[in-house]
Amino acid sequence: MMKRTIPMLLAMAAGIVMILAYFFPLLAPLQDKTTVWFNILAAVAFILGGGNLLKVHLKKVSDRREGWAYSMITLAAFVSVLAIGLFKLGVNPLDEFPTQRMAGDFRAEGSGFWYVYEYVFAPLTATIFSMLAFYVASAAFRAFRAKNLEAILLLGTAFVILLGRTAAGVFLTDFLPEEGMLANFRLENLTVWIMNNPVTAGNRAIMIGIALGTASVSLKILLGVDRSYLGGGD
Amino acid sequence: MYEFLRDLDRRVIFSLMAVAVAVPILLQITPPEKATPIVRDAFETIEALEEGDKVYMAFDFDPASAGELQPMATAFVRHASEKKLKIYFTALWPVGPQFIKNAERDVIKRDFPNMVYGEDYVDLGFKTGNEGVIKLVANDLRAQYPQDARGTPIDDIPMMEGVGSIRDFEVIMNVSAGYPGTKEWVQYAVASAPDDVKLVAGCTGVQAPLLYPYYPQQMSGLLAAIKGAAEYESLVLGKYGRENEPGMYQEGLRRMAPQLSGHILMVGLIFVGNLVYFMARKRGEA
Amino acid sequence: MTHATRRGNANFGVLLVLIGVAIAVLNAVAFHPGAGTQWTKRTEHVHTLEDGSEVRWTEHEAVSVKEGREMAALEEDAAPLFARTVGLWGAAILTLCIFSFLLGDNPLYKAAEAIVVGASAAYWMVIGFWETMVPNLLAGLFPGWTRDTFMPKLALEAETDYLLLIPLALSVLLLLRLAPKIGWISRWPTAFIIGVFCGLRFISSLEADFLSQIGPTIKPLIVMGENGFDLESSFSNIVLVLGTLACLVYFFFSVEHKGAVGKVARSGIWMLMITFGAAFGYTVMGRIALLAGRFEFLFDDWLWLIDPKDAHPAQAFLQTIAPMLT
Numbered sequence: 078m079m080k081r082t083i084p085m086l087l088a089m090a091a092g093i094v095m096i097l098a099y100f101f102p103l104l105a106p107l108q109d110k111t112t113v114w115f116n117i118l119a120a121v122a123f124i125l126g127g128g129n130l131l132k133v134h135l136k137k138v139s140d141r142r143e144g145w146a147y148s149m150i151t152l153a154a155f156v157s158v159l160a161i162g163l164f165k166l167g168v169n170p171l172d173e174f175p176t177q178r179m180a181g182d183f184r185a186e187g188s189g190f191w192y193v194y195e196y197v198f199a200p201l202t203a204t205i206f207s208m209l210a211f212y213v214a215s216a217a218f219r220a221f222r223a224k225n226l227e228a229i230l231l232l233g234t235a236f237v238i239l240l241g242r243t244a245a246g247v248f249l250t251d252f253l254p255e256e257g258m259l260a261n262f263r264l265e266n267l268t269v270w271i272m273n274n275p276v277t278a279g280n281r282a283i284m285i286g287i288a289l290g291t292a293s294v295s296l297k298i299l300l301g302v303d304r305s306y307l308g309g310g311d
Numbered sequence: 312m313y314e315f316l317r318d319l320d321r322r323v324i325f326s327l328m329a330v331a332v333a334v335p336i337l338l339q340i341t342p343p344e345k346a347t348p349i350v351r352d353a354f355e356t357i358e359a360l361e362e363g364d365k366v367y368m369a370f371d372f373d374p375a376s377a378g379e380l381q382p383m384a385t386a387f388v389r390h391a392s393e394k395k396l397k398i399y400f401t402a403l404w405p406v407g408p409q410f411i412k413n414a415e416r417d418v419i420k421r422d423f424p425n426m427v428y429g430e431d432y433v434d435l436g437f438k439t440g441n442e443g444v445i446k447l448v449a450n451d452l453r454a455q456y457p458q459d460a461r462g463t464p465i466d467d468i469p470m471m472e473g474v475g476s477i478r479d480f481e482v483i484m485n486v487s488a489g490y491p492g493t494k495e496w497v498q499y500a501v502a503s504a505p506d507d508v509k510l511v512a513g514c515t516g517v518q519a520p521l522l523y524p525y526y527p528q529q530m531s532g533l534l535a536a537i538k539g540a541a542e543y544e545s546l547v548l549g550k551y552g553r554e555n556e557p558g559m560y561q562e563g564l565r566r567m568a569p570q571l572s573g574h575i576l577m578v579g580l581i582f583v584g585n586l587v588y589f590m591a592r593k594r595g596e597a
Numbered sequence: 598m599t600h601a602t603r604r605g606n607a608n609f610g611v612l613l614v615l616i617g618v619a620i621a622v623l624n625a626v627a628f629h630p631g632a633g634t635q636w637t638k639r640t641e642h643v644h645t646l647e648d649g650s651e652v653r654w655t656e657h658e659a660v661s662v663k664e665g666r667e668m669a670a671l672e673e674d675a676a677p678l679f680a681r682t683v684g685l686w687g688a689a690i691l692t693l694c695i696f697s698f699l700l701g702d703n704p705l706y707k708a709a710e711a712i713v714v715g716a717s718a719a720y721w722m723v724i725g726f727w728e729t730m731v732p733n734l735l736a737g738l739f740p741g742w743t744r745d746t747f748m749p750k751l752a753l754e755a756e757t758d759y760l761l762l763i764p765l766a767l768s769v770l771l772l773l774r775l776a777p778k779i780g781w782i783s784r785w786p787t788a789f790i791i792g793v794f795c796g797l798r799f800i801s802s803l804e805a806d807f808l809s810q811i812g813p814t815i816k817p818l819i820v821m822g823e824n825g826f827d828l829e830s831s832f833s834n835i836v837l838v839l840g841t842l843a844c845l846v847y848f849f850f851s852v853e854h855k856g857a858v859g860k861v862a863r864s865g866i867w868m869l870m871i872t873f874g875a876a877f878g879y880t881v882m883g884r885i886a887l888l889a890g891r892f893e894f895l896f897d898d899w900l901w902l903i904d905p906k907d908a909h910p911a912q913a914f915l916q917t918i919a920p921m922l923t
Contacts, residue, residue: 084784088792095796109454112447114764115793116440116455117734118786121768123405123439123725128775130718147711154715162723171461174749175644175652182461183727184408186416187637187657190723194409196684197691198720199374201713203891204695206375210573210888211699213881214328215321217577218584227870232581234874235881239578242538242882243571244342261829269347271875272523272535274833278840279872281524281810282865286848288806295795295802306791307784325699332888336896339903378890379883405724416658439729442797458732462748498801502809516883520876528813529805536879537886558906565905566889573885 085301091115092299130155161189234271241268313594316587324580331576335568342567344545353511353532354390354546360481362395365470367480369496370414372488373406376515381410382540382563383513384486386547388414389560391484392423393551397470398432399480401456403444403491408437408460417559429459429468436460441491445499449477478507482531485512493522497529505529513539541567610703617693621686621900629901629911633689635681636665639674657681661908689899692891734768737761814841840868 091111098108134148134155142148160166167189168181183190223229240246246264253263260266297303346354360366368387372380391398400411411434419426426432435456438444447455452475458464465471473479477500487493493512501510509531514522519535526533534543540563548556558565625632637657644652660668660675668675694709736743740755767786774783816838820830846858847865854862896902904911 080781080784084788087785088788088795091789091792092794092796092799095793096799099800105450109447109451110760111793112440112443112450113454113733114767115790116438116443116447117729117761117764118767118771118790119439119441119443120725120729120733121771121786122790123721124730125771125774127718127722128772130714132775134715144707147707150708150711151715154712155719156715158716158719159722162719163726169642169654169656170652171749172642172644175642176646177746177749179747180462180749183723184412184460186412186659191409192680192684193716193720194406196681196688197712198406198716199377199409200688200692200894201695201709202717203374203377203887203894204692205710205713207378207884207887207891208695208698210332210881210884211325211328213884214577214580215324217881218319218324218580219321221581221584222588223585227866230867230870231874231877232585234871235581235878236578238875238878239574239881242536242878243567243574245571245575258829265345265347269349270833271871272349272520274836275840275868275871276520276875277523277526278837279844279868280521281814281841282844282848282868283872284521284524284806285810285845288802288810291798291802292807295799298791298795299799307788322700328888332885333892333896336889336892337903339905376883376887378887381890405721408728437724437728438733439725442801443793446797455733457736458748458750460728462732462750464750464752466752467750498805499797502801502805516879516881516886517876519879520872524810524813525805529809536882537889538882558904561905566886566893569889569892570882570885573888574881577881 081304081307084307085304088306089299089301092295096299127155127159158190158193161193165190167192234275237264237267237271241265313587313590316583317591327576327580328573331572332569335572336565338568339565340568341561341564342571344541344564344567346542346546349526349533349535350539350542351532351546352527353513353534354543356482356509356511356531357390357394357396357484358550360394360396363397364394364481365397365399365474365479366391367477367483368398368400369403369483369485369487370400370407370410371403371492372410372486372515373404376488377410378566379515379537379540380486380488380513382537382544382566383534384410384414385418385559385562386540386543387484387486387513388418389422389551390543390547392419392426393547395431399435399470399474400432401435401448402437403441403495404488405437405439408434411436411460422557429463430470433468433470434460442495442499445491445495449500449503452476452479478504480508482509482511485510487512487514487518489515489518493518493525493530493533497522497525501529513543537563537566537570608703609700610697611705613697613700614690614693614705618690621689624900624902631662631677632901632909633682633685633899634662634677634909635685636660636662636675637678637681638665638668639676641674661906662910663908685898689895692895734761734764738765814838840865844868 094104094107094111098104131152134151137148138145138152162183165179165181165183165188167187168178168183168185169187170176170178170181174180182188184194185191221232223232240249241264246268250263253259255263261270294303298306357366368391370384372384388398400414402408402411415432415434419432436459438455440447444455453465456465459468477483483496483500485493485496493510493514496510496512501508510529511532512522512530513534514536516536519533519539522530522533534540544561544563548560621632636659638660640656640658642654642656646652657678659681665675665677691709691712694705697703698706731743731747736748736751736755737758738761740751740757744751744753744755767789771783771786774780814837816834818831818835818838820827820834822830843861843865845865847854847862847869852858893905897905897908901909901911
C-alpha cells in the first residue's frame with residue numbers, strides 16, 4: 078500500500094491534473110502550482126545527485142578499491158566547490174546592503190564560485206567535448222564503408238553537407254551558374270535543399286514516431302498499466 | 312602503401328586533425344560568408360521588431376558547447392541591443408547565467424553603455440525544472456520568477472510591468488545546446504500561443520537536423536551550428552558593422568577557416584578509409 | 598594492447614603536458630613576455646556604517662591587457678591580477694591534461710577527470726540551492742528569515758505561502774533516498790515527478806510533434822507557379838511528402854514489410870540514410886567548432902600567439918607571415 082499504491086495514485090493525480098488543465102482552463106491555477114512544486118523538486122534532484130556521488134566515492138575510498146586515490150581527488154573537488162559556493166567565499170556584498178555578505182551574488186565576477194567556473198569547470202568540460210573531434214575523425218577512417226546503397230546514400234549526404242557548409246562547396250561548384258535550374262546543383266544550394274526536403278522528411282517521421290511513443294508510454298504510466306518506475310517490493 | 316594505410320596508427324589521424332584545425336587559426340584566415348534563407352529569416356524576424364519590443368533571451372547552453380554557441384549568443388545580444396529591444400535573459404542550463412553575465416560585461420556595458428539594468432535588460436537567471444520552467448513561464452512567468460537573479464522582487468523592476476507570461480514577448484531568442492532547449496521551447500511555449508510568440512533559435516550541429524521539421528511554421532529561423540553563427544554574424548555586421556569591428560563579433564566567421572580544413576580532412580579520411588577497404592576486398596582480406 | 602605499451606602510452610601523455618608547459622613558460626619569458634597575464638580594473642567600495650565603522654572591498658572587473666595598460670597609463674586603477682593569471686595557467690594546464698588522453702590513459706588525465714566529476718556535482722548542488730531552493734521555496738516559506746540573511750530586497754509585506762509545505766515535504770522525502778532503510782519513501786516524490794512529467798509530455802508531444810507536423814506535410818505534389826508548372830517546387834514537395842510517408846511506413850511494424858509495403862519501407866530507409874548522413878555531417882561540424890574553440894583559447898588567451906580580439910600584444914612570427922600567405 079505505502080510502497081506501491083500511494084505513489085501510483087500520486088503519479089496519476091499529478092499527471093491527470095496536467096492533462097485536464099489543457100482542456101479545462103479553470104484548472105490552470107492548480108496546474109501552475111503543481112509545476113512550481115515540480116520545479117522545486119528538480120533542484121532537490123541536484124542535491125540528491127551530489128549526495129549520491131559523495132556516498133559512492135566515500136565507499137570506494139573506505140574499501141580502498143582500485144583507483145581510490147582518484148576518488149579522493151573527486152571528493153576534495155566536491156567538498157571545496159560546495160564550501161566555496163554555499164558559504165559564498167570571495168563574494169562581495171551588494172552596495173545597498175554592505176553588512177549582509179551572504180546577500181552578495183555568488184556568481185559575480187571575482188567570487189570564489191566564479192573562479193571555479195572560469196578556470197576549472199569551463200576549460201575542463203569544454204575540452205572533454207572537443208576531444209570528440211579527434212575520435213570522430215578516427216572512427217570515420219575506420220568504420221565508414223560504402224558497402225551498399227544505404228551506406229553510399231549516407232556517405233554521399235555527409236560529403237555534400239561537409240563540403241557544402243564551408244567555402245569548399247562554393248569553390249568546387251563555382252563553374253555552375255548562379256541562376257536557373259543548374260544552380261540547384263551548386264553544393265551550397267544542394268545542402269539547403271537536402272536539409273529542407275529529405276532531411277526534414279526523415280526527421281519529421283522520426284518526430285511523429287517518437288511523439289506517438291511518448292504519448293502512449295505517458296498514458297500507460299498515468300493509467301497505472303506500466304508501474305516499472307515503482308521498482309520492486311511491496 | 313596499402314599496409315601503411317591499413318595499419319595507420321590512430322595517433323597519426325589525431326595529429327592530422329590537430330594540424331588541420333590549428334593552422335588556419337594560427338594564420339587567422341576569415342573566409343567570406345553568405346547567409347542562407349533559414350538564417351536570413353531569423354535575422355529578419357528580429358529586424359522586423361520595433362524599439363521597445365520585448366525579447367525573451369534564453370541561454371540554454373554550457374561551456375562544453377560554447378565553441379559553437381557563444382558566437383550566436385553574442386550576435387543575438389548585439390542585434391537586440393542595436394534594435395533597442397528590451398531583453399529578458401534567462402537560462403535553463405545551470406551554467407547559462409555565466410554567459411548572461413559575460414554578455415552583459417562584454418556586449419552591453421562595453422558597446423551599449425546607455426542600456427540600463429531593469430529598464431532595458433534584466434537577468435532572470437537560472438531555474439531548475441527544465442520544461443517545467445517553460446510550461447510555467449508560458450502560463451504565469453511571475454510564479455516562476457518572483458525575483459530577478461539579483462534578488463530584486465519582480466514588481467520593483469520597471470521593465471517587468473505588464474509582463475505576465477510568454478505571450479507578452481514578441482520573440483523568444485533561444486541559444487540551445489540540447490535538452491532542455493529549442494525543442495522544448497517549441498513544445499511548451501510556441502505550442503501554447505502559436506499566434507502570439509515567435510521563436511528564433513541557434514543550436515548545436517547535433518540538434519540542427521532534428522529541428523528542421525519545426526521550420527518555418529513553429530520556428531521562424533534557425534542558426535544551425537557554427538556555420539549558422541557565421542552567417543548571422545555576417546548579417547549583423549553587414550547592417551550594423553563599424554570600422555575596427557571588435558574580434559568578438561567575428562568569432563563564428565573566424566571559426567569557419569578551421570572548419571573548412573577540418574571538413575576537407577574528414578572527407579579525405581573517409582575516402583582513404585574506403586580505398587583501403589576496397590583494396591582489402593580485392594585482396595580477399597575483408 | 599600489452600601492459601608495457603599501455604604504460605608507454607601513459608608516459609607519452611604525461612610527457613605531452615610537461616612539454617606543453619615547458620614551451621609555454623619559454624614563450625612567456627622569451628617570445629611573448631607575460632603571456633597569459635590577466636588584468637583587472639579595480640573599484641574601491643567604502644561604506645561608513647551608523648556606528649562609524651567602515652566596510653570596504655575591492656571589485657575587480659576583467660579588462661584586456663591592452664585596455665588595462667591604457668587605463669594604467671591614464672592613472673586609472675588597473676593592474677595585472679596574480680590570482681587570475683594563475684587561474685588561467687591552471688585552466689590551460691587542465692586543458693592539456695585532458696588532451697593528453699589522446700596519447701593514452703594516464704594519471705594526469707584521470708586526475709583532471711576526477712576533478713570534473715566532483716566539481717560538477719557540487720557546482721549543480723550549489724546552483725540548485727541558491728537559485729531555486731532559496732528564492733522559490735525558502736523565500737516563500739520563511740520570508741522574514743530569508744530577507745534578513747540572503748535576500749534583503751525581498752518585499753517587507755511578503756507573506757508565508759503555506760502551500761509550499763507540500764514541496765518541502767516532498768523534498769525531504771526525496772532526500773531520504775540516501776538513507777538505506779527508509780529509502781523506499783522517496784518513491785512518493787519520484788512518482789509525483791514522473792506523473793507531472795508524463796502529463797506535460799503527453800500533451801506537448803501530441804501537440805507540437807504530431808498534430809503540428811501533419812499540416813506542413815500536406816502539400817500539393819504538382820505546383821503551378823506564375824509561369825505554369827513549377828518543376829523545382831513540385832519535386833521538392835514530392836520528396837518531402839512521399840519521403841515522410843515512406844519513413845512512417847518503415848516505422849510501422851504491425852504489417853510485414855513484404856511486397857508493395859516492403860518496397861515503400863525500403864525507400865523509407867533510403868530517406869532515413871540521407872537524414873543520418875546529414876546528422877553525421879552536422880555532428881562533425883559541431884565537434885570541430887568545439888576543438889577550434891579550445892585551440893583559440895590556448896593560442897590566444899594563454900600563449901598570445903594570435904590576437905583576434907585585439908586584447909594583448911602579439912608579435913608572433915605567424916602574424917607577420919600570415920599576410921604573405923593569404
